[in-house]
Amino acid sequence: MFSTPLTITIFGFGAFGKLAAALLAPHAHVSVFDKSCDARQAASELGFSIIRDVSDVHADVVVLAVPAQSLEQCLLDIAPHLREGQLVIDVCSIKEEPARLMRSHLPAHVEILASHPMFGPQSAMKGTADSQIVLCPIRGTRWRRLAAFLRQRLGFGIIVTTPEEHDRQTARSQGLTHLLAHAFATLGEHPRICTRSSELMSEAIALVAHDAPEVSDAIVLGNRHLAPLRESLISALSSFGETEVNKHSPAQTDGQPYEA
Amino acid sequence: MFSTPLTITIFGFGAFGKLAAALLAPHAHVSVFDKSCDARQAASELGFSIIRDVSDVHADVVVLAVPAQSLEQCLLDIAPHLREGQLVIDVCSIKEEPARLMRSHLPAHVEILASHPMFGPQSAMKGTADSQIVLCPIRGTRWRRLAAFLRQRLGFGIIVTTPEEHDRQTARSQGLTHLLAHAFATLGEHPRICTRSSELMSEAIALVAHDAPEVSDAIVLGNRHLAPLRESLISALSSFGETEVNKHSPAQTDGQPYEA
Numbered sequence: 001m002f003s004t005p006l007t008i009t010i011f012g013f014g015a016f017g018k019l020a021a022a023l024l025a026p027h028a029h030v031s032v033f034d035k036s037c038d039a040r041q042a043a044s045e046l047g048f049s050i051i052r053d054v055s056d057v058h059a060d061v062v063v064l065a066v067p068a069q070s071l072e073q074c075l076l077d078i079a080p081h082l083r084e085g086q087l088v089i090d091v092c093s094i095k096e097e098p099a100r101l102m103r104s105h106l107p108a109h110v111e112i113l114a115s116h117p118m119f120g121p122q123s124a125m126k127g128t129a130d131s132q133i134v135l136c137p138i139r140g141t142r143w144r145r146l147a148a149f150l151r152q153r154l155g156f157g158i159i160v161t162t163p164e165e166h167d168r169q170t171a172r173s174q175g176l177t178h179l180l181a182h183a184f185a186t187l188g189e190h191p192r193i194c195t196r197s198s199e200l201m202s203e204a205i206a207l208v209a210h211d212a213p214e215v216s217d218a219i220v221l222g223n224r225h226l227a228p229l230r231e232s233l234i235s236a237l238s239s240f241g242e243t244e245v246n247k248h249s250p251a252q253t254d255g256q257p258y259e260a
Numbered sequence: 261m262f263s264t265p266l267t268i269t270i271f272g273f274g275a276f277g278k279l280a281a282a283l284l285a286p287h288a289h290v291s292v293f294d295k296s297c298d299a300r301q302a303a304s305e306l307g308f309s310i311i312r313d314v315s316d317v318h319a320d321v322v323v324l325a326v327p328a329q330s331l332e333q334c335l336l337d338i339a340p341h342l343r344e345g346q347l348v349i350d351v352c353s354i355k356e357e358p359a360r361l362m363r364s365h366l367p368a369h370v371e372i373l374a375s376h377p378m379f380g381p382q383s384a385m386k387g388t389a390d391s392q393i394v395l396c397p398i399r400g401t402r403w404r405r406l407a408a409f410l411r412q413r414l415g416f417g418i419i420v421t422t423p424e425e426h427d428r429q430t431a432r433s434q435g436l437t438h439l440l441a442h443a444f445a446t447l448g449e450h451p452r453i454c455t456r457s458s459e460l461m462s463e464a465i466a467l468v469a470h471d472a473p474e475v476s477d478a479i480v481l482g483n484r485h486l487a488p489l490r491e492s493l494i495s496a497l498s499s500f501g502e503t504e505v506n507k508h509s510p511a512q513t514d515g516q517p518y519e520a
Contacts, residue, residue, distance in 0.1 A: 118453070120455075123457070165453075166453060169451035169452065169453040169454070172451050173454035173458035174455045176447075177457045177458045180461070182500050183493050183496035185496075187436075187492055187493065188432070191428075191430070191433050192419070193394055193421070193425075193426060193429040193430055194378070195379070195383065197383070197468045198434055198436070198437045201437055201464040205457070207455075207457040217501070220500055221500075233443050233446075233497065236442065236443035237439060237494050237497075241477075
């Protein structure tokens with residue numbers, strides 16, 4: 001049903017598009033589409049075929065590696081040119097809204113898979129072993145063939161779920177991490193006097209601190225499940241000490257003040 | 261000036277007192293004082309000499325391994341019994357208030373060192389190699405001999421600073437970590453769908469999540485430098501999106517919506 005080798009066109013040769021192209025190139029025929037001349041030149045210098053006209057995208061799999069904020073325009077651009085049976089995949093860090101946009105803008109003869117690779121250029125620098133990709137099948141069945149390819153050829157762990165469940169879980173994990181990275185950036189450098197736990201927290205923040213602002217915006221503002229978590233976090237940060245002061249005051253442990 | 265081997269009495273055989281006793285025992289004669297019968301029994305079973313009367317503390321070095329909230333009562337109890345030249349050390353996670361209490365309650369013939377071992381029972385499980393101890397000399401010069409002992413015999417890194425500088429730096433590192441651990445505890449389990457950065461953040465939080473409430477209270481509420489950082493953090497968490505939405509809206513990148 002797919003060509004051998006698999007043909008893949010990556011739309012958008014930004015930070016993630018580059019990473020995806022590099023990971024896929026040994027196992028598939030990868031071509032690149034990007035409106036920017038600089039990006040096309042960079043892709044060409046790395047040996048990728050360049051597609052100059054959106055109507056020339058004939059690959060089995062079309063990976064939309066564009067910011068979440070640009071996805072709708074991208075879909076409107078490519079929709080009239082897609083052929084029967086092509087599989088279109090997004091790689092946005094949120095899934096409910098991209099899934100809705102793809103379902104609504106892509107023609108019925110196109111198959112759709114919403115995906116979220118749980119790694120980025122920063123974390124992939126240490127390799128993608130043990131890395132996971134979340135797949136949310138939206139339309140068609142060819143995604144199963146791609147899932148097998150990603151698992152067997154590239155060694156990725158595959159998690160299949162719904163866009164809603166993805167966004168609910170990543171609000172708690174990725175969403176809060178990005179929100180905190182943003183907040184910590186306002187507090188100055190990590191100091192010399194520190195504990196192992198604060199070092200780990202700094203490492204966590206450093207991994208996402210250099211993500212493009214568009215990425216953080218999508219993750220924090222585009223995930224409807226994050227707002228209540230943000231409220232709870234702020235509330236818990238604000239309330240620390242209001243009750244604890246009374247609970248553990250020295251007065252109440254007076255009898256045995258320094259026992260085990 | 262000190263005995264050979266060094267004699268050390270540890271006041272308080274709680275989580276940290278136990279760790280300190282275990283680390284010091286191969287290199288010094290360690291005795292333990294604790295008001296609790298259970299704690300004395302535990303210390304005795306581990307082979308430590310037990311001191312039953314506070315007036316019998318004759319060691320060169322007296323380590324007060326008691327919660328910050330109990331330090332003042334402990335100082336009042338031992339102050340009348342201390343001998344000329346003994347070196348008294350606290351190990352609280354904050355330093356300004358303990359330093360003030362020791363200076364004000366301990367007799368002039370006693371030397372004083374405020375200290376903060378930058379590890380705990382959780383992080384020490386992976387070993388104390390590369391671990392650091394912050395020393396804030398308060399009175400006398402014998403602390404230099406102890407610093408050499410900790411560095412040469414136990415392999416610790418030694419940072420010498422003032423109580424104020426310690427508290428200023430640890431508010432940003434340890435203080436915020438404890439505050440966040442408390443806040444995250446209200447948000448439920450870390451989900452299966454997660455990124456490397458959120459895993460690191462969970463590891464950071466797990467390291468301090470099981471600390472005694474008294475420890476977190478001292479670190480968060482006993483450090484005057486943390487309050488403004490907490491306000492800044494909450495403010496940054498609240499404001500995310502208020503300006504970013506406008507900065508990175510798709511409308512402004514319309515011309516080249518999915519380029520690199």
